[in-house]
Amino acid sequence: MWDAEQYLRFADERARPFFDLVDRIDHPAPRLVVDLGCGAGGLTATLLERWPEAKITGIDSSEEMIGRALKRAIPGRLEFERTDIAAWCAAEPLDVIVSNACFHWIPAHRRLLENLVAHLAPGGVLAFQVPDNFDAPSHTIVRELSTSPAWRDRLGDLPQAAVESPGWYAETLMHLGLDAKVWRTTYKHLLEGENPVLEWLSGTTLRPVLARLDGDERDRFINQLGPLLASAYPQGPGGTLFPFRRIFVVARLPG
Numbered sequence: 001m002w003d004a005e006q007y008l009r010f011a012d013e014r015a016r017p018f019f020d021l022v023d024r025i026d027h028p029a030p031r032l033v034v035d036l037g038c039g040a041g042g043l044t045a046t047l048l049e050r051w052p053e054a055k056i057t058g059i060d061s062s063e064e065m066i067g068r069a070l071k072r073a074i075p076g077r078l079e080f081e082r083t084d085i086a087a088w089c090a091a092e093p094l095d096v097i098v099s100n101a102c103f104h105w106i107p108a109h110r111r112l113l114e115n116l117v118a119h120l121a122p123g124g125v126l127a128f129q130v131p132d133n134f135d136a137p138s139h140t141i142v143r144e145l146s147t148s149p150a151w152r153d154r155l156g157d158l159p160q161a162a163v164e165s166p167g168w169y170a171e172t173l174m175h176l177g178l179d180a181k182v183w184r185t186t187y188k189h190l191l192e193g194e195n196p197v198l199e200w201l202s203g204t205t206l207r208p209v210l211a212r213l214d215g216d217e218r219d220r221f222i223n224q225l226g227p228l229l230a231s232a233y234p235q236g237p238g239g240t241l242f243p244f245r246r247i248f249v250v251a252r253l254p255g
């Protein structure tokens with residue numbers, strides 16, 4: 001379902017929240033670090049410099065993404081595994097679990113967090129970032145088109161992203177015994193190119209939609225969606241402004 005090339009078209013904009021998240025992780029000397037939903041592994045590899053003593057493992061369920069990530073592997077230092085996070089189990093307690101822009105693809109966040117916290121070593125940190133823009137035009141327009149009479153038989157039952165509120169994450173992690181810092185930020189991306197919001201979504205949100213459709217249907221869907229997105233996100237003198245709200249969580253298990 002994933003197209004690494006398309007996803008990486010906006011690599012700089014997509015990397016910023018990863019670095020903003022990782023900057024806030026304060027662990028004296030992590031030995032074992034896991035990046036859940038590591039994608040093509042480029043951001044995972046930057047953790048080698050951040051924690052030179054750690055063994056870093058990237059986990060992703062996509063064959064295409066993990067295929068690319070494996071080209072960066074350094075045995076014993078930077079490894080990658082193709083696994084579904086919902087079924088994933090670490091062999092040893094972990095010092096840092098990081099995840100950027102992935103958990104919204106995974107339902108049942110209480111169960112997910114319980115499982116991840118159970119993998120932390122004492123003093124371990126769970127840090128993740130999820131998009132929180134599902135009420136923005138970029139998403140409501142896709143949802144409305146997918147459930148319109150023309151498309152609802154093919155697309156009406158697609159699962160929606162599973163993201164809770166910042167308060168929910170803070171409270172749930174507090175009840176699991178962690179000291180959680182939770183915050184929300186809106187990035188005002190300035191994108192270049194023709195209808196860049198359509199291009200952005202084609203690398204993420206539209207993947208499950210397009211995977212359902214055959215070639216002609218895809219073209220028809222994109223031809224209907226394109227003008228709707230272009231008018232919701234008009235081009236300005238310096239590019240197209242694309243506000244994108246995200247939730248950040250950095251939670252520590254007592255040592």
Ligand SMILES: C[S@@+](CC[C@H](N)C(=O)[O-])C[C@H]1O[C@@H](n2cnc3c(N)ncnc32)[C@H](O)[C@@H]1O
Nearest residue numbers: 037038039060061062065084085100101102105
């Ligand atoms: C939007 S990309 C983010 C990639 C990378 N973390 C980054 O920030 O560039 C989301 C990634 O999560 C992975 N993913 C989604 N659901 C997953 C699951 N259940 N188990 C493992 N990986 C998953 C996808 O394959 C994809 O590579």
